[in-house]
Amino acid sequence: MNAQGSTAQIDLNSDVGESFGSYTLGDDAAIFRSVSSANVACGFHGGDPSVIAQTCRDAAAAGITVGAHVAYRDLAGFGRRFLDCSPTELADDVLYQIGALEAMAHAAxxxxRYVKPHGALYNTIVHHTVHARAVVDAVKAYDPELPLLLLPGAVAAEIASAEGxxxxxxxxxxxxxxxxxxxVSRREPGAVLHDEELVAERMVRLATEGTLTAVDGTEIRxxxxxxxxxxxxxxxxxxxAxxxxxxxxxxxxxxSFA
Amino acid sequence: MNAQGSTAQIDLNSDVGESFGSYTLGDDAAIFRSVSSANVACGFHGGDPSVIAQTCRDAAAAGITVGAHVAYRDLAGFGRRFLDCSPTELADDVLYQIGALEAMAHAAxxxxRYVKPHGALYNTIVHHTVHARAVVDAVKAYDPELPLLLLPGAVAAEIASAEGxxxxxxxxxxxxxxxxxxxVSRREPGAVLHDEELVAERMVRLATEGTLTAVDGTEIRxxxxxxxxxxxxxxxxxxxAxxxxxxxxxxxxxxSFA
Amino acid sequence: MNAQGSTAQIDLNSDVGESFGSYTLGDDAAIFRSVSSANVACGFHGGDPSVIAQTCRDAAAAGITVGAHVAYRDLAGFGRRFLDCSPTELADDVLYQIGALEAMAHAAxxxxRYVKPHGALYNTIVHHTVHARAVVDAVKAYDPELPLLLLPGAVAAEIASAEGxxxxxxxxxxxxxxxxxxxVSRREPGAVLHDEELVAERMVRLATEGTLTAVDGTEIRxxxxxxxxxxxxxxxxxxxAxxxxxxxxxxxxxxSFA
Amino acid sequence: MNAQGSTAQIDLNSDVGESFGSYTLGDDAAIFRSVSSANVACGFHGGDPSVIAQTCRDAAAAGITVGAHVAYRDLAGFGRRFLDCSPTELADDVLYQIGALEAMAHAAxxxxRYVKPHGALYNTIVHHTVHARAVVDAVKAYDPELPLLLLPGAVAAEIASAEGxxxxxxxxxxxxxxxxxxxVSRREPGAVLHDEELVAERMVRLATEGTLTAVDGTEIRxxxxxxxxxxxxxxxxxxxAxxxxxxxxxxxxxxSFA
Structure with a gap:
């Protein structure tokens, strides 16, 4: 409840559907008890059609919003390696993934309801204008109403906003x-927080006040x-949890926001 | 023109969009001058997202109907090898392919507008009840109005018809x-006809009278x-042509029929 | 110690190196404390080059014999699905896998030192003469001295023996x-034994006397x-353990036997 | 025959074995009539085991030296896209490819007899020290006597030479x-020469005198x-030809040089 008496709302998202064939990754069922949005792998970095189908059914049953977790075509690297593909290749790869997931979601x-780039693609379009535009173009070609879930300040966010x-x-x-x-870069000490209580408190502050305490103690928006x-x-x-x-x-x- | 003065109509379909990366297969542009329906590869036996996207644009420009040419997951074998997958795997693979193609078609x-199984899958569901049902289930889950293009007498045809x-x-x-x-089996002599004029005449008879001359000279419907x-x-x-x-x-x- | 005072010897083998990229499968380090032979995945059903390299180094450090766990080309199905490839394709796929593993083993x-077919390929060449011969041909072309690890009675065993x-x-x-x-088929009750002590006793009997007790209580060789x-x-x-x-x-x- | 009466010698190399499944690329049989060294694809950018096997047999029959044309793992991009893999991943991928090809070559x-990086990997290790070292490490681990075929001035050449x-x-x-x-960059006019006679003359000069005429008319070594x-x-x-x-x-x- 903020000062105006209205209730704050926020979305919790997590990556799911990343298992592949005989390989299991993550405990999606457990995560589904906590989140409101599911970034579902589309088969290019993880996820196979049967894993994706089951994930969509589970998300639907749990009332969780489905998003397309699109990635570079790199199963061996789990989408965590930059791939210097052409913008046309990237846009088409993104479109293909969204469509494939949509069919599975529809059947479920x-x-x-949204698109979130995964791994190296997520990080690359923070600064790589050509790949950022390719992702935006693909989403727009699919459905200009589909929101993109991105890092604040990403160049892809600017491009998408400029496209309306x-x-x-x-x-x-x-x-x-x-x-x-x-x-804070993962190479720095203290980049990752492990104290659940502290993290929960920080997220409450974020959700209710829009602020976080930075590593140097300053308050940031x-x-x-x-x-x-x-x-x-x-x-x-x-x-x-x-x-x-x-x-x-x-x-x-x-x-969910979507 | 048949006896009733009405004009006979028939569809011509062909496989396209099967190129992959640096590999070109077939002359789709030339084929598009003759056919009315395009069986577009969906990436599992051939076709990559950029090839598929371009194929959809070309088909749209030429006014040719797009169908999903779904296949076993076997790029190395071009979908020509039976793969003993489970019905769940097969149905999910088919659904994934239809959805991926739909996104590319939509953007184009x-x-x-229809689904045609490819290669080993096409031949398998002539007799393999479990795989036939999996394909039918997938198409029905996607859109029960979507027609299936099949071999006459295929068990998949019976199953689909029974599903309405x-x-x-x-x-x-x-x-x-x-x-x-x-x-006639390809292992038999004379299984494949090479005389363009003869083939054209046969197809006129088929389109106007619904008959063909069998290898023994008998007329068949x-x-x-x-x-x-x-x-x-x-x-x-x-x-x-x-x-x-x-x-x-x-x-x-x-x-096109669709 | 058998009647003649000589010491019985037997090999223990297990499947390892099946992780892939971000996907971990099995606890190879723990298994390496028990076995004498390691069936190392070669990349076609599981295993990527870095996983395989590490597995070979670990096997070498533990003094465990390395074998090539060759499979149908089917990462999505973990090599557990029959693939109706041609004998030429199969033989070449097997040869490729052995060579790839050999380079990693050599560097480690x-x-x-042996070849064991995996999953569907292992089961198929129990009865499928054409695929059995293809596997035997590939191993022979690589090194006719390399032993094959097979199910007793497999047609592949007959073919390999006939080849010397x-x-x-x-x-x-x-x-x-x-x-x-x-x-006993896995579909039957009691097909899989879970009692560690019982299993250990059975294996001692097998190693020392060459016999096992069948499900009906009879002693079999x-x-x-x-x-x-x-x-x-x-x-x-x-x-x-x-x-x-x-x-x-x-x-x-x-x-190890090899 | 040069001024000293000794005969100049040079190698001609070309990329072969790049076909994949139903996809044919290049006319290897025709190229084999001209070259002395065959850069054989190893399956990561092109080539499948049966294509590679046949290529090795053809090279052996024609007396052409076989080299491993190793690449980033990127079949969809034909190895022409930079992939930001770790040095460990790259070294292991290279080792795997050499070994796979060696088995096929051995059976043929x-x-x-040498290693030549392909496409984006070839160009990257001209300047990318980490990837260059990974490639050199892999070849050295396989066989320190195996020569590397590289662009003059490549950082990989320096690293390999320093390793002896x-x-x-x-x-x-x-x-x-x-x-x-x-x-001259392919983006510049005149970067690619199409006059067969001129090209042949230039290569004679290169082979006999070690010189070429640059675009500005100067003679370069x-x-x-x-x-x-x-x-x-x-x-x-x-x-x-x-x-x-x-x-x-x-x-x-x-x-061949090898």
Whole structure:
């Protein structure tokens, strides 16, 4: 409940559907008890059609919003490696993935309601204008109403906004922030937060006041309508549950932006 | 022109969009001058997203109907090898392919209007009840109005019809038929016809009278609303053009069934 | 110690190196504490070059013999689905996999010392003469001295023996046997044994007397110079350790056949 | 025959074995009539095991030296896209490819006698120290005697030489050179030479005098023990034949460096 008496709301998103064939990754069922939005792998970095289908059915049953977690075509690298593809190749790869997921979501009684780039693609379009535009073009060609879930300040966000598209930005629950509002590099000590209680408190502040405490102690504003919680790290499930419990305990409504 | 003065109509379909990356297969542009329906590869046996996108744009520009040419997941074997996948895997693979193609078709201003299984899958569901049902289930889950293009007599056709779905059957322009109405095996001499004029004449008879002359000289009835012409064999383009010219010369209207 | 005072010896083999990119499968380090032979995935059903390289280094460090676990080209199905490839395709795929593994093994200071087909290929060449011959041809072309690890009675074993090649047959630690000496189908109750102590006792009998008790209580002879223990099922590590401990406790020497 | 009466010798190399499944690329049989060294694809950018096997048999029959044409793992991009993999991943990928090819070459009665990186990897290791070192490490781990075929001045050449390995550099038959001895960018006019007679003359000069005329008319020294001729561009076969004929006509002996 903020000063105006209205209830704060925020989305919790996580990566799911990343298992492949005999390979299981993450505990999607457990994560689904905490999040409101599911970034579903589309088969290019993880996920196979049967995994994706089951994930869509589970998301639909749990009332969780489905988003397309699009990636570079790199199963061997789990989409975590930059691939210097042409903008045409990238746009077509993105479109293909969204469509494939949409069919699975549709058969499960739901639909793709947003797009979130994965891994190296997510990081690349923070600064790589050509790839950023390719992703935006693909989403726009599919459905100009489909929101993009991005890092605040990403060049892809500027391009999408300029195209009149909706951009939703996210914060990372377990990451430390610089005074400038960017993520502390994972190579720095203290980049990743492990204290569930602290993380939950931070996310409540974010949801209710739009602020976070940076590593140097300064208060910074972070614009985020969604919070990303991890799904495949040790303690991920507990962290997601703690964040949800903290938010609910503070009266923050958890619901998807899409 | 049949006895009632009405104009006979038939569809000409061919496989396109099968190129992959640096690999080119077939002369789609040339084939597009003859056919009315395009069986577009969906990426599992051939086709990559950029090839598929371009194929959809070309089909849309030429006014050709787009169908999903779904296949076993086997790029190395071009979908020509039976793969003993589970029915769930197969149904999900088919659904994924239809959806991926639909996104590309949609961005090109057209849509997937039918489904035709490719290669080993096409042949398998003539007799393999489990795989036939999986394909039918997938198409029905996607859109129960979407017609299936199949071999006459295929068990998949029975299953789809029993589900209330529309089945369209096809004849093969350059293949000899047994007196029972099945294709003469490619292992037999004379299984494949190479005489363009003869093939064109046969297809006119098929379109106007619904009959073909079998290898033993008997006249057989062949139920086919579409004629399949090859796209990647030597002489394929010329054969397709000859069939079209023959049909048009006989006053048969060429148009898609979907 | 058998009647003649000589020490019985047997091999313990298990499947390893099956992780892929971000996907981890099995606990190879734990399994390496029990086995004497490592069936290392070669990249076609599981395993990527870095996983394989690390597995070879670990096997070399532990003094475990490396074998090539060759499979149908089917990463999505983990090599568990029959693929109706041509014998030429199969033989070339097998040869390619052996060579790839050999380079990794060589760089790790060891070498490929046997070949064991994986999953659907293992089961198929029990009865499929054409695929059995293709596998045998590939191994022979690579090195006619390389032994094949197979199911007793497999048609591939007959073909390899007729070619003058060495065949080693194996028993399955946790599987029940029919009076005819074949495995009880997994669809039957009691097909899989879960009692570690019982399994260990059975394997001691097998190693020292060459016999097992079939499901109907009859004693059967089972010819096996190696025992396969699973690596990726619940309890696999404990079962492997129990079998090893049982054998060692009974004075059976554990060592590879190759 | 040069002034000293000794016979000049040079190698002609070309990319082969790049077909994949139903996809044919290049006319390897025709190219084999001209070259002395075959850069055989290893399956990561092109080539499948059966294509590779046949290519090795054809090379062996024609007395052509086999080299491993190693690439980034990117079949969809034909190895022409930079992939930001880790040095460990790259080294292991290279080792895997060399080993796979060696098995096929061995079965064909020949062997891998050199390594030439392909496409984006070839260009990247001209300047990318980390990837260059990874490639060198992999080749050294496989066999420190195996020469590397590289662009003159590549950082990979420096690293390999410092490791005591043999480096062979090549010139490109149909490319224009800057006065500094580098290739004129393909984006510049005149970068690619199409006049077979002119190209043949240039290659004779290169083989006999070690010089080429740069785009500005200056004479430059180019150190090259091998000449690369293309295999998959229009006119490639004729150009390769013209270069060979020109060299032979000038008394230059054509033979592999390895």
């Amino acid at each position: 009684g739901t639909a793709v 598209m909706r951009v939703v930005t996210e914060a990372f629950a377990d990451r430390a922030y610089t005074p400038e509002g960017t993520l 972070v614009e985020a309508a969604s919070i990303c919680v991890h799904s495949d790290t040790p303690g991920a499930v507990a962290m997601a 703690a964040v949800r419990a903290g938010l609910e305990g503070a009266g923050v409504r958890i619901g | 201003g057209t849509a997937v 779905m529309r089945v369209v059957t096809e004849a093969f322009a350059d293949r000899a038929y047994t007196p029972e109405g099945t294709l 062949v139920e086919a609303a579409s004629i399949c012409v090859h796209s990647d064999t030597p002489g394929a383009v010329a054969m397709a 000859a069939v079209r010219a023959g049909l048009e010369g006989a006053g048969v209207r060429i148009g | 200071g060891t070498a490929v 090649m060495r065949v080693v047959t194996e028993a399955f630690a946790d599987r029940a046997y029919t009076p005819e000496g074949t495995l 089972v010819e096996a110079a190696s025992i396969c223990v699973h690596s990726d099922t619940p309890g696999a590590v404990a079962m492997a 129990a079998v090893r401990a049982g054998l060692e406790g009974a004075g059976v020497r554990i060592g | 009665g020949t062997a891998v 390995m043999r480096v062979v550099t090549e010139a490109f038959a149909d490319r224009a050179y800057t006065p500094e001895g580098t290739l 180019v150190e090259a023990a091998s000449i690369c001729v293309h295999s998959d561009t229009p006119g490639a076969v004729a150009m390769a 013209a270069v060979r004929a020109g060299l032979e006509g000038a008394g230059v002996r054509i033979g």
